[in-house]
Amino acid sequence: MRWLVTGGAGFIGSHVVDRLVERGDDVVVLDDLSSGRKEFLAHHLDAGRITLQVVDLTDFEATLPHFAGIDRVIHLAANPDIRLGTRVTDTDLRHGTIATYNVLESMRQHEVKGIAFASSSVVYGEGAPLPTPETHGPCIPISLYGASKAAGEGLIGAYVGTFGFRAWIFRFANIIGGRGTHGVIFDFIHKLVATPERLEVLGDGRQEKSYMLVEDCADAMLHVMEQTDAPLTLMNLGTQDTCSVRRIGEIVIEVMGLQAHMDYTGGDRGWAGDIPKARLAIERLLDTGFTLTCQSEEAVRHTANLLLKEIVG
Amino acid sequence: MRWLVTGGAGFIGSHVVDRLVERGDDVVVLDDLSSGRKEFLAHHLDAGRITLQVVDLTDFEATLPHFAGIDRVIHLAANPDIRLGTRVTDTDLRHGTIATYNVLESMRQHEVKGIAFASSSVVYGEGAPLPTPETHGPCIPISLYGASKAAGEGLIGAYVGTFGFRAWIFRFANIIGGRGTHGVIFDFIHKLVATPERLEVLGDGRQEKSYMLVEDCADAMLHVMEQTDAPLTLMNLGTQDTCSVRRIGEIVIEVMGLQAHMDYTGGDRGWAGDIPKARLAIERLLDTGFTLTCQSEEAVRHTANLLLKEIVG
Numbered sequence: 319m320r321w322l323v324t325g326g327a328g329f330i331g332s333h334v335v336d337r338l339v340e341r342g343d344d345v346v347v348l349d350d351l352s353s354g355r356k357e358f359l360a361h362h363l364d365a366g367r368i369t370l371q372v373v374d375l376t377d378f379e380a381t382l383p384h385f386a387g388i389d390r391v392i393h394l395a396a397n398p399d400i401r402l403g404t405r406v407t408d409t410d411l412r413h414g415t416i417a418t419y420n421v422l423e424s425m426r427q428h429e430v431k432g433i434a435f436a437s438s439s440v441v442y443g444e445g446a447p448l449p450t451p452e453t454h455g456p457c458i459p460i461s462l463y464g465a466s467k468a469a470g471e472g473l474i475g476a477y478v479g480t481f482g483f484r485a486w487i488f489r490f491a492n493i494i495g496g497r498g499t500h501g502v503i504f505d506f507i508h509k510l511v512a513t514p515e516r517l518e519v520l521g522d523g524r525q526e527k528s529y530m531l532v533e534d535c536a537d538a539m540l541h542v543m544e545q546t547d548a549p550l551t552l553m554n555l556g557t558q559d560t561c562s563v564r565r566i567g568e569i570v571i572e573v574m575g576l577q578a579h580m581d582y583t584g585g586d587r588g589w590a591g592d593i594p595k596a597r598l599a600i601e602r603l604l605d606t607g608f609t610l611t612c613q614s615e616e617a618v619r620h621t622a623n624l625l626l627k628e629i630v631g
Numbered sequence: 632m633r634w635l636v637t638g639g640a641g642f643i644g645s646h647v648v649d650r651l652v653e654r655g656d657d658v659v660v661l662d663d664l665s666s667g668r669k670e671f672l673a674h675h676l677d678a679g680r681i682t683l684q685v686v687d688l689t690d691f692e693a694t695l696p697h698f699a700g701i702d703r704v705i706h707l708a709a710n711p712d713i714r715l716g717t718r719v720t721d722t723d724l725r726h727g728t729i730a731t732y733n734v735l736e737s738m739r740q741h742e743v744k745g746i747a748f749a750s751s752s753v754v755y756g757e758g759a760p761l762p763t764p765e766t767h768g769p770c771i772p773i774s775l776y777g778a779s780k781a782a783g784e785g786l787i788g789a790y791v792g793t794f795g796f797r798a799w800i801f802r803f804a805n806i807i808g809g810r811g812t813h814g815v816i817f818d819f820i821h822k823l824v825a826t827p828e829r830l831e832v833l834g835d836g837r838q839e840k841s842y843m844l845v846e847d848c849a850d851a852m853l854h855v856m857e858q859t860d861a862p863l864t865l866m867n868l869g870t871q872d873t874c875s876v877r878r879i880g881e882i883v884i885e886v887m888g889l890q891a892h893m894d895y896t897g898g899d900r901g902w903a904g905d906i907p908k909a910r911l912a913i914e915r916l917l918d919t920g921f922t923l924t925c926q927s928e929e930a931v932r933h934t935a936n937l938l939l940k941e942i943v944g
Contacts (some may be wrong), residue, residue, distance in 0.1 A: 403789065404793055407739070411728075415724075416724070416729075423721070444792065452768075452769055453768050454768045454769075455769065455770060456768065456784075456865055457769065458784060458791075458800075458865065459788050460789060461792060464789060465785035465786045465789040468781060468782065469782035469785055471769075471781070472772050472780075472781035473724075473782075475771035475777070475778065476778040479772070479773020479774060480774060480775065487771075590794070
């Protein structure tokens with residue numbers, strides 16, 4: 319099996335590539351290295367096990383040729399910074415929606431028919447029941463990142479319905495783990511390195527979300543792609559519990575061996591377009607026979623330890 | 632009140648402009664005249680009642696300045712030909728998704744905060760319960776047109792959630808009436824003018840959808856915009872019944888005074904990405920106190936008469 323992984327040098331992507339290489343499959347990575355890092359793939363590149371193509375997916379002509387001879391695509395490339403949309407409004411349109419169109423159209427022209435897509439819990443928008451099942455509607459995201467994920471889902475549906483593609487859409491909870499380059503744990507460690515006695519927390523700290531370990535996320539995707547054969551599979555990926563931002567702060571402070579005081583900027587959310595509370599129903603995932611290695615708090619603690627080593631050394 | 636109507640020279644748009652002019656409001660129309668026609672607005676243009684700007688909404692720099700001084704936007708511009716996506720895959724991305732982003736971003740930069748958007752029943756995709764309520768999920772469209780409407784909804788949600796916009800998203804059933812430039816009745820009349828003894832019908836003719844008169848559609852939008860004041864209102868617009876494609880063929884043949892034989896191309900749908908059966912739940916609309924002037928079959932007959940005069944003279 320010859321895979322193409324977009325964003326394969328990124329946080330989640332590099333873990334997916336690890337798994338594919340372990341299976342002995344061929345892997346082509348497309349990444350613009352804007353947030354992905356070549357070093358995340360260094361072990362495979364040195365061993366000649368994968369091919370890395372530095373490509374800007376917003377450039378269709380540059381993207382197209384790499385899809386020749388590919389069996390299946392895992393499309394993870396995206397702007398990873400949800401907050402950016404509050405300041406720069408076209409990033410998610412270009413690197414989310416348009417890039418996804420370019421991937422799908424490249425597949426169509428090269429007759430590659432199978433794609434897994436990293437969507438997100440943020441497509442559910444605000445006010446969804448918790449835990450949120452895949453059947454919830456209407457899905458009206460409140461961030462430009464969420465809008466680009468909803469747009470990607472629609473494009474995939476269109477290529478399945480119109481051109482006979484087969485697709486797996488995964489709506490991710492917060493995915494955390496080693497090689498993280500963004501997110502609350504990453505931010506907290508950086509803040510505490512700068513000011514070890516004080517941790518500024520965006521919002522009131524009561525935001526509460528599910529956190530899934532990146533290895534579980536990668537394993538779940540590949541597991542589900544083997545277990546299901548409908549033209550289109552839509553599935554939440556997450557854990558069965560949540561962890562509050564306040565609790566994440568406590569864990570990070572403890573892991574770093576500090577006695578920092580937490581200051582809250584106030585309000586029910588970290589930024590305009592943030593969704594304060596999120597938990598996904600994962601019965602569909604569990605029904606495929608998949609088992610999580612850990613729930614949210616353990617994933618947070620494990621990640622804090624890993625990122626602390628990566629950031630501080 | 633100063634309105635900006637995108638696609639205001641088009642089929643639905645020109646009827647909306649009629650209503651706004653009747654109310655005595657100021658109207659700026661942006662239209663690229665690709666399917667809209669200046670003659671649909673001739674009466675208002677001659678009377679100096681509206682301003683028409685011929686603008687390509689995919690060009691942000693050309694679009695932006697027209698939003699200065701606008702109070703409210705009705706965004707109807709789109710590729711009107713759903714089938715086109717089976718041959719040309721970037722039309723709906725450019726003239727749907729990207730144009731909608733350009734409209735929203737132009738509004739943000741000029742501090743215009745209210746928008747009504749023409750979405751579509753096709754966002755529900757296939758297999759939705761009939762009649763389909765606004766709360767149905769997941770919404771996975773199967774056409775590129777549907778994908779662009781889902782993307783537009785997501786972008787609007789993002790601008791509401793992130794930048795404090797107020798929005799009305801209307802999911803349209805099939806809208807029909809005078810000045811139609813596309814659609815099954817328009818196609819049937821053209822086919823019967825060419826070969827009066829035979830009518831080719833795409834699919835098996837058993838496709839069954841709701842048809843709403845364009846005047847009802849325009850009135851419903853303006854009515855709902857006055858009746859609701861949530862940050863975001865999502866509402867189906869349609870009728871309470873359906874009409875089959877076979878029945879539409881019979882009505883058009885009868886209205887034209889012909890004895891044509893109907894030939895079916897076969898299959899359950901007209902083209903890949905077509906949704907064979909669609910009926911929207913319209914309780915939300917009726918709960919606002921709105922009354923339809925007619926149901927589907929009467930709308931079809933009325934439209935067949937009007938379009939016959941427009942096409943044949």
